[in-house]
Amino acid sequence: MKDQITHYPDYTGSSVAKQKFKITNWRNYNKALINRGSITFWLDDEAIQAWYESATPASRGRPQRYSDLAITTILVIKRVFRLTLRAAQGFIDSIFALMDVPLRCPDYTSVSKRAKSVNVSFKTPTRGEISHLVIDSTGLKVFGEGEWKVKKHGKDRSRIWRKLHLTVDASRHEIICADLSLNNVTDAEASPGLIRQTHRKIRSVAADGAYDTQRCHDELPRKKISALSRPEKVRVTGPVIMQTVTVQWLISE
Template identity: 40%
Template sequence: MPHKFNADRRDKIPKQKHRVNNWTEYNEGLRRRGDLTVWISEEALALWSAPPRTTPGGQPVYSDLAIELCLTFGMVFKQPLRQTQGLMRSIAGLLGMDIAVPDFSTLSRRGNGLSLSARTASKSPKPLKLVVDSTGLKIFGEGEWLEEKHQTKRNRRSWRKLHLGLDLVSGQIVCSDLTRDDVGDPTALPGLLDQVDGPLDLFLADGAYDGERTYVVLTARFGSMIKVTIPPPKNAILSPDTARNPGIRDRHIADIRTHGRMAWQKASGYNQRSRGETLMGRWKTVIGPKLKARSFENQKTEARIGVRILNRMTELGRPNFERTA
């Protein structure tokens, strides 16, 4: 049914209007996202070569930081590995840097299980407000064209599942994971929570995370005072122990039955989950809807670097909105 089918009977709610009150700083932050000096520094150049190896085996030429920097440039400017090699070679020549640039085969080989440089953890005393969501990313392989052109069935589904956790306070991605398409959202949740460093007082997710398993994991890790907002399905039923010890899910079901789903969304703050969907759209716009790497381990490295890129762009400047109407 089109959403305007019963428009004459819908409540006429005027659309909110907002404006950015730090436009000068935010505008400069947007410019800096394309600034090469943001992505390369003297510290990175000083650590370009790999440290001497103390165990038996060949001596690597490039450090993990050098490989990470090259792959980051390739993702920011959407270049394949060969073009990334040429881009880094030209940058080194323009800046007068006497450094060796890894070739495309080295970037592919070293990207398998690459250890990323440690990032400084946020020291904010405020507890995290976590929004978790997932989306599909296409990968190289047999796709829709083969199925349509030759009327053949695809041997496998050509996509991976990206799980992201966004902190509503800082706007940073605090946890991420890339899994195969057969891994469900509740199954990937414990791995995401292992990456959360600090207290958590709010957890927002869509109905795919609904279930007793999710509530047990969250309360076991962050205590019974955590606020969990997950919409139960329309046919959800109360637990047998509701009368004596109602759980978080039971209270959600009772509120929806009493006040309606729309009122529950507004009262519980569930509408803030839209920022998780915005994050997914931002990923597919800035990073892209497709993974370039062929192997699964290289794809996981690509996803981790993509998280670093989005977080770095967020650090350069965020808009501050104020409501005007």
């Protein structure tokens, strides 16, 4: 029996059969599955260089040891990873240890006091109806194999690629949701998952011809998107050449 892998189970009521893909390179496939659990995290060089306060205090009293940028960095990490102040302190200290950087995270009590004086700008996520949603994908090249692996086995000539699938609010230029997949996952396969992640009313969705498949058609009623116009082909005929222009398809309510 041939080795096969199945992507996306067949949904109830869907007329599209399961799509099966043959694995031709088990070595790269297994390595890709292992790398799903790898973690890459770093701090910006600007934050590292300006971690400690260097400016001369303008008033009397004990000078501040840590800069406003350091406090802001800690508060951002706390917010993004949903950590407590104590957990954020331990997290950043461990990052400094891994990076071999001679820095220390401020005590959580100091961060709590300084948090009232620094201005951390977080963009509030928009709510409500999305008038126009755009779906697309791009390729990402994976770097960083690990020092031990490179030392023992050398650097691989072939690089691993990932696909980043995005939905963007066209009017606000805001990324609504994103999904990272293996390179062999097509745009049409990832599209239903992206639409289901968007828990908001959508008036229209635009994408290129790669999404004009039965799988995408079947997903539209779930979000109450009623119509899908197929790509329009316009033929320009001349005495010598014939040109075909494909217009992007548009899902409209």
